[in-house]
Amino acid sequence: MKEQLNSIKDQAEKELSGITSIQELENIRVKYLGKKGELTSVLRGMGALSAEERPIIGQLANEVRSFLEEKLEAAKNELVSKERTARLEKEVIDVTIPGKVKALGKKHPLSIVLDEIKDVFIGMGYEIAEGPEVELDYYNFEALNIPKNHPARDVQDTFYINENMVLRTQTSPVQVRVMEQKKPPIKIICPGRVYRSDAVDATHSPVFHQVEGLVVDKGVTMGDLIGTLQVFAKSLFGENTKIRLRPHHFPFTEPSAEVDVSCWTCGGNGCRVCKGEGWIEILGAGMVHPKVLENCGIDPEVYSGFAFGLGVERTAMGRFNIDDLRLLYENDIRFLKQF
């Protein structure tokens, strides 16, 4: 019997080594360990053994059974893994085929720049103020210290609806409206659409966008203006950006300045983009003119303020290397998709 068990063991091991499928494996299991299997039959014959032999053979039979079971399990694992490997090999796909995307739309470059500007100033504690585009002459001009006979009001610059109503030429009227309604401290930016009677070409558009900022409080200084514009320029054009102020004239600020930033292309060394100057003009700014404060019912002896404004189109064109302003209003989808 002992030989019989050993031969079963050898025989089964041998058969297992040659199998290629789960079915064959199952057949072997049934053949040896099934109800009518060989090992089972041997065990059935144990009754005929002597009391001395029985435990010995019993132990051996159990060993053979465990051995077979282990072998079967191992063979099964190997088979499963082989089959999985085979399947995986069959399932190879071309990973360079494009993915399934739901196409996203794009934000207009002007919105991208506007949003960035808004973010910078919201971070500095500014609110966003809005006002009408069809505006009263008073808010667009008079309150801003541009009296009726000022050259800036020439018909060729301003679109008029009637004697008292214009398409706003700047977003500054929003500042006036805010100052009329709110007591300092005031910290706002006014982004928006403005209009000038310029014929359409690569650098001019009768419709364009501005962002203006206004701060009015006790003790606001020109140093604060410069500091604010520095933070702004760095946020928008990069950490290494420098600014330069040049004295200028605006009716609604005094002192007034034009503000240049160091060229975003060459960093200030002079190149084609900055026409060799190293600087690019992007902003107008200044300390709010005392007359403007007075017009809004704010005492310039107590309060002071600064204001600044920049053109969004110009900034976007510089930022994205756009060489023709008309592209911004043509809305060719191949243009829009680039940003």
Next chain:
Amino acid sequence: MKVPLNWLNDYVDINVSPKEFADALTLSGSKVEGIEVQGEEISKVVVGKILSVEKHPDADKLQVTKVDIGSEIIQIVTGARNISVGDYIPVALHGSTLPGGKKITKGKLRGVESHGMMCSIAELELTKDDYPEAAEDGIFILDSDLPLGKDIKEVLGLNEKIVEFEITSNRPDCLSMVGIARETAVTFKTPLKKPEIKVKEEGDEASQYASVEIKDSDLCPRYAARIVKDVKIGPSPKWMKDRLKAAGVRPINNIVDITNYVMLELGQPMHAFDLENLQGKKIIVRRANDGEVIKTLDDQERKLDSSMLVIADAEKPVAVAGVMGGANSEVSETTKTILFESANFFGHSVRMTAKKLGMRTEASGRFEKGLDIENVVTAINRAVQLVEELGAGTVCKGVIDCYPIKNQPMNVNFRPEKINALLGTSIEAGEMVEIFKALELEVDEAGSSVKVPSFRPDIEREADLAEEVARFFGYNNIESTLLSGKSSTLGKKSFKQKVEDIVKNTMISCGMSETYTYSFTSPKVFDKINLPADSELRKAVVISNPLGEDYSIMRTTTIPDMLEVISRNYNRRIEEARLFEMSYIYIPESLPVDKLPTEKQVLTMGMYGNADFYDLKGVVEQLFQTLGISSYEFLPEKECLAFHPGRTAKILFNGQKVGMIGEIHPEVAENFEGPERTYVGVIEIEPLVSNANMTAKYRPLPKFPAVSRDIAMLVKDEVMVKQIEDIIKQRSSKILEEVKLFDVYKGKQVPEGMKSVAYSIAFRAEDRTLTDEEVNKVMEKILTGLKDNLGAQLRE
């Protein structure tokens, strides 16, 4: 304003390079637009003398010359005819450059070597005005006895450096050499040397010759005249012509050149009349009579009106004040006696007159900015001084100066601490006073008030003084600070602004790209979108001075703009596009507009190519979902003629129309030359803002299973699924979880005029597992409802 540096050097010492000069002036407020160096492009062009001229052996039109250029004798082949042996000529040597980037190199002309080129005046960028004797189309023959080999730029005096300034409108004083010199002097802290003005006055009394009367002193507060007799009209000397040309003014004759020279030097426009032609020997400054006519110096008849100021003699206008002189009193070759005018005119009046007459001149451009009333006599004296220096005539004694109301100098408060507080600086009071002094602003003894000179009317209050201090202290020397220690403010977007952001971001996430279009449009677009003649939308805000009809009204609808964008893309062979824009429409309360119109913000969407109604509707539903808006309805809209009557829906919030979406009517699509299947939607932003609800609240996850039932039914074509869904919702009480339409089918096995609609309905209770019985009961109610109300037949 063009400033030749050699001229400026008369009044202030400039010891820096033109570039440093330009940078410094720019940063103190006189912005430099550019620096022009005369003859910059000319190099290696020298004086040569022609030694021999022979015929070219192989070309009839060419000659072979030998030219002495001092260091050597070279051979030059030329096509020019106007040369002869002994002529002095400009020679562009091998390797030389000429204006326009032209380079000259040696070479062979028809087999004969040529080592350079003789130049014409045009090739040196000179004109007949500069050298009237020079040949128009031949070699420029120079004066003899010039040193051979000498640089032509030195010979011709092409060594001027000209700085061009952009002068702001508040500083007409800087439209002059002396004004710029003053700015230069303060910037570089060097002295200003104003021209010394001395007149000999060798003639008799001027008042014997003419009189001046100002009738309208509101428009002319001062008028000064001087008389010059025995006038000898002729060309000005070269130095004066060179300066005028460098400053961009064409020389004419000595008298006209003197008026221009004084204008450039001192900033005061002047005029010279031929006294013989002034009737009654009178100057009367008055408003024109309506309909009065004058022929101006440019030979144009000008019709005047009573808003315009003229200079008249006893009978007729002889000049449009501050704009242009009249032809009838023009100085000519034969003029013997001259009346010089130097006056101050009210700027606004000059500007309006020039504009009405459509003739903005150098003089009017200056007057309109407001000139220095105290400069009037200085300038006229300077002019007659030049007359004497040039020997152009005999100056009569005395200035006829009509100056009815004397100008009172302005005093401005000066508190150094206030200026420092505004600038954020700590500049010593003494330093400020130094700046003021250099600017000719007088500080009083107490140091608390500043007297402003008459040429600086822009200085009106302390803030203006602060600017003067800041300019010369240096804007960029002000220490930059941040708004610290002051009242803090909270920066944030309003709820409306947040909703706008969400709208944009949702559009973008739905594949829509953002557009920007103009807010004004053409009234023709109304017809193009089939808008009825009596539509309210045709009442638009009209621009009184538009750029053209196409941009003449403020839009009342954004649909045409979207269609134009779509058409543009489509006609550029772009297969599909999905677009949106957030913009405004402008709705007047009444016409003509007397109140500001309502500016209504709208979202406009458009798509074509690979898109249908439901693509667009899906975008809108996605938007509503993102904004937490659940009570909306889409109902058929048949009335809007811009749209396909069967494929358009209006959108309602609580019964209120807030927008519409649909397929564009084929006729409208054709009007815009766009694709036939175009989908456009418009939604007002305000209702989105007021209905948005983005306050999410957690609800526990379900503990009990859902039961789901599918039903399919046949209904008539015209039944809308919304009707079916309404009944399902009504009849299924609280246990309804979801109604999902999964099929709408027409065709085989469905009778004509009917459609098959299939739903999957899910039920769930929060507190128990639903029994079949319970669900069956509800399904029974639903089916009865569908049968009774819509005549639905259940499909098995």
